[in-house]
Amino acid sequence: MLDANFIRDNIDAVKANCANRNVKADVDAVVTHDSERKRLQKQSDETKAKQNEISKKFQSAKPEERAALKDESAKLKEQVGILDGQMKMAEDQLRISLLPIPNMTHPDAPVGHDAAANKVVYRHKEPTQFPFKAKDHVELVESLDLADFEAGVKVTGSKFYFLKNEAVLLELALVQYAIQKLVAKGFTPIITPDLAKVDVLEGIGFSPRDNAETRQIYTIADTDLCLIATAEITLGGMHRDEILDEAKLPMKYVGLSHCFRTEAGAAGRDTRGIYRVHQFTKVEMFVYCTPEQSEAIHQDIRKIEEEIFEGLGLPFHVIDTCTGDLGGPAYRKYDLEAWMPGRGKDGEYGEVTSTSNCTDYQSRRLNIRYRPSGQKGTKFVYTLNGTAVACTRAIIAILENYQQEDGSVLVPEALRPWIGKDKIERKSK
């Protein structure tokens, strides 16, 4: 979330930013509720100060004066009760009005209302051409016996799947490949919980309290827990309410988790196969750093993502995401889209990774700070995240780009050490 004082001082810029990002939010309400909160706080503080004075006087007071002091204090106490109740309400309203307001935007991010305004900033390889009719990943998965969608439906529901055979090895290989690369680059490997508390989700920028029709998050009945949609949530929550040592920044993590998404509102979109599913495995980068470090680190993360997909030998391009497509917490976002020959009519690019600089939008809510040397007080750290590998999407790109005319699929060289073969072939019955 943004700082209410910042909004007050930059109200026009915040409103313009909301418009650019296609977000309808009542910015004026923030100022109204914040003013109300301040007014009540001042009143409450003053009343409490009087109360404190009375209790100081009490000891030196003569016994016959004490009854009067008690009386006065009781009255003040009643007032404080009322004021604090009102203040709590004002704080809640302030919080609620602050939640939908998106982060500010990097001045270089392309302005536009939808994906059409996204800007391609990097390309690797041309889209794969086949001298035969290419299959999509669903056909490949079925003919090579790599997943069981019917079992997924029977056991859990639609958009759940069982991975089988080499698909399992592929997933594990991708995890190894990504984590090893990142450990070599100084990232600390972490396996995070797959569940997290509601307020951590909110701090990262998710809305698990939305009503069931629009909620993107699975919640666990009778608890304040949710299934995480990404390890960004748990990695970002890991240091909440801490003051980090400036000398240790940037702190770089690579986390492995399952990710769960309800995909509410996505009904009918990307229904085939494993492109849009309710559960998948993902290796995620997460960095805590100072404001000064953040832009360079954002570029570093983008480079790492490019390196990972170059290493897999896949054609892709990278997009500088436009304002309308940024999502709430991102100040700037790059998406890496891999070529998927089976997507759409004759192949399309499909999103495989995404990296965001979230500035202090998440850390303010999660209360993660550092002490800048030479300055007094604390500042909020900046947080960045980026996908290393989202297994299902990467598997689609590999199967579709590495397919051969005979229906087999070559294994990318980088993954062969973990798969133990260089080709996935039809099983003999």
Added chain:
RNA sequence: GGAGAGGUGGCAGAGUGGUUGAAUGCGCUAGUCUCGAAAACUGGUUAGCCGGAAACGGCUACGAGGGUUCGAAUCCCUCCCUCUCCGCCA
């Protein structure tokens, strides 16, 4: 799950109803000394909110939430978490 102990500042650790937001030590930091360093000595060093240009002032916070009291880190209740022992278990 059962029994016991405990949760205080960056860390360690005092504090059982009133100048305790918090002794002391460590750490960090500035200075003195020194050619320089170490040691020693001296000073500074919790965070948040509100008001203020600032100096500064007020309020809040000793795991969380309630309660008792004129007054709570200190007493009472509920919950959470940690540690030790026992049980169960991948």
